[in-house]
Amino acid sequence: MLYNDDCINVLSTLQEASVDMIFADPPYFLSNNGKSISSGKVVSVNKGDWDKKENYSDILLFTKRWMQGCYRVLKNTGTIWVSGTKHNIFDVKRVMDEIGFSIINIIIWKKIDPPPLIYKNKYRFSYEFIIWAKKGKYHYFNYDAMYKVDNNEMHDVWFLPSVSMSEKKYGRHPTQKPECLLERIIIASTKEGDVVLDPFMGSGTTCVVAKRLNRKWIGIDKEREFCAIAKLRLANIL
Numbered sequence: 001m002l003y004n005d006d007c008i009n010v011l012s013t014l015q016e017a018s019v020d021m022i023f024a025d026p027p028y029f030l031s032n033n034g035k036s037i038s039s040g041k042v043v044s045v046n047k048g049d050w051d052k053k054e055n056y057s058d059i060l061l062f063t064k065r066w067m068q069g070c071y072r073v074l075k076n077t078g079t080i081w082v083s084g085t086k087h088n089i090f091d092v093k094r095v096m097d098e099i100g101f102s103i104i105n106i107i108i109w110k111k112i113d114p115p116p117l118i119y120k121n122k123y124r125f126s127y128e129f130i131i132w133a134k135k136g137k138y139h140y141f142n143y144d145a146m147y148k149v150d151n152n153e154m155h156d157v158w159f160l161p162s163v164s165m166s167e168k169k170y171g172r173h174p175t176q177k178p179e180c181l182l183e184r185i186i187i188a189s190t191k192e193g194d195v196v197l198d199p200f201m202g203s204g205t206t207c208v209v210a211k212r213l214n215r216k217w218i219g220i221d222k223e224r225e226f227c228a229i230a231k232l233r234l235a236n237i238l
């Protein structure tokens with residue numbers, strides 16, 4: 001099911017305790033007119049109006065409101081994964097603690113192909129955080145499937161590529177996540193038939209992978225152009 005609306009509104013209409021797993025890739029609020037390098041070209045870091053808020057208290061309030069909505073719709077055995085960088089992840093962690101989530105792991109997604117620096121005055125940015133947290137006492141973890149990936153106990157630093165061009169053939173999203181990242185997350189924390197929700201689905205990566213892996217899926221995005229990309233991707237799953 002896809003919703004083209006504000007996730008805070010949609011979450012308030014969904015049934016309480018009905019979702020097994022949430023992956024949230026919220027705005028990082030990093031659109032500060034800075035510059036970066038993409039495909040060898042200098043580009044603006046600005047993502048769009050959806051990545052801007054007037055002030056810090058608005059950002060905190062927004063984070064609390066969508067996170068509370070997620071907490072309400074998650075089953076007691078459910079878990080939530082939230083991605084971020086230095087720009088947002090410490091606020092995410094603080095709000096998770098306030099709301100009552102318990103952290104299971106903090107994953108480092110180490111990008112094997114990070115963009116080069118534009119100003120050579122610091123280390124290259126090459127990872128993102130993904131906080132994995134639970135609502136209740138017990139949660140599901142597919143230990144065996146994760147073990148098989150490296151033939152060893154999987155650790156919390158994941159070496160994975162950025163999104164490939166072939167995953168962008170139905171349209172471009174400025175912060176699209178790679179399908180391999182969502183595959184790992186969905187297989188680790190859900191079973192076939194479970195309900196997966198993404199409140200900031202963008203181009204629909206979570207829903208595409210959930211559908212391919214025979215999970216039920218709910219995707220929400222307030223921008224019509226991104227919902228259109230998600231619909232196309234979902235209609236063309238092999």
Ligand SMILES: C[S@@+](CC[C@H](N)C(=O)[O-])C[C@H]1O[C@@H](n2cnc3c(N)ncnc32)[C@H](O)[C@@H]1O
Pocket residue numbers: 005006007008025026027028050173175176177178199200201202203204205206220221222223226
């Ligand atoms: C970081 S992007 C997610 C990208 C996505 N993971 C993908 O693979 O394409 C965040 C998305 O959240 C959406 N968004 C921002 N604020 C929102 C809100 N209040 N409700 C719903 N969607 C929102 C934006 O339109 C944007 O597409």
